[in-house]
Amino acid sequence: MKAIGYENGFDFTILPDRIDAPLKVKKPTKFFVNSMSDLFHEDMPVSFLDKIFDTIERTPHHTYQILTKREENLEKYFQDKAVPDNVWLGVTVEVANKKNRIDVLRRIGAKIRFISIEPLLEDLGELDLTDIHWVIVGGESGAKARPMKQEWAIEVKKQCEKQKVSFFFKQWGTWGEDGMKRSKKNNGRLLLGREWNGEPSHIE
Numbered sequence: 001m002k003a004i005g006y007e008n009g010f011d012f013t014i015l016p017d018r019i020d021a022p023l024k025v026k027k028p029t030k031f032f033v034n035s036m037s038d039l040f041h042e043d044m045p046v047s048f049l050d051k052i053f054d055t056i057e058r059t060p061h062h063t064y065q066i067l068t069k070r071e072e073n074l075e076k077y078f079q080d081k082a083v084p085d086n087v088w089l090g091v092t093v094e095v096a097n098k099k100n101r102i103d104v105l106r107r108i109g110a111k112i113r114f115i116s117i118e119p120l121l122e123d124l125g126e127l128d129l130t131d132i133h134w135v136i137v138g139g140e141s142g143a144k145a146r147p148m149k150q151e152w153a154i155e156v157k158k159q160c161e162k163q164k165v166s167f168f169f170k171q172w173g174t175w176g177e178d179g180m181k182r183s184k185k186n187n188g189r190l191l192l193g194r195e196w197n198g199e200p201s202h203i204e
Helices: 046-058 071-080 100-106 150-162
Strands: 030-033 063-068 087-092 112-117 134-138 166-171
Touching (some): 063 112, 071 087, 071 100, 100 112
Parallel strands (some): 063 087, 112 134
């Protein structure tokens, strides 16, 4: 990718020099932590996770969104620790057989819990969104992207509305609403003719 920090491509890499970066940002900022990786990766040392959360606790004016596919590691880490109030904690649910991740997330005492249904790869069926505050839906992008059907996204939206959960539609991705393959920018992010930009409006 030729970007600083990605000299090893997507091999797991720790960057200690970035730990203190949020301390230098005075303006309240929303950070999507580790957007290109997973903070709860199997190779992540607990000692380094502790340093990350120490920085988070020292910067209460910032908001940190943390998303993982490794729900077991997430739950294990927080079994004897409190989630800082300025952390939004989320799990990825791309297919129906990963809905158990929602149950794990529900057991963790975060102020904001969210589900990233991106990419949405199939009809997820019934969703129990009890104690979930935000759902993000999006299609897959990239050369090997799989299409997302409109009815799958609409069904998630309906369940969010019924259960009073904020709904955000991020993108169609490589495959458009009309089933045509093109750039994700050209496919846009309209669902049923409009944008859906819901965000959590409350905390417990």
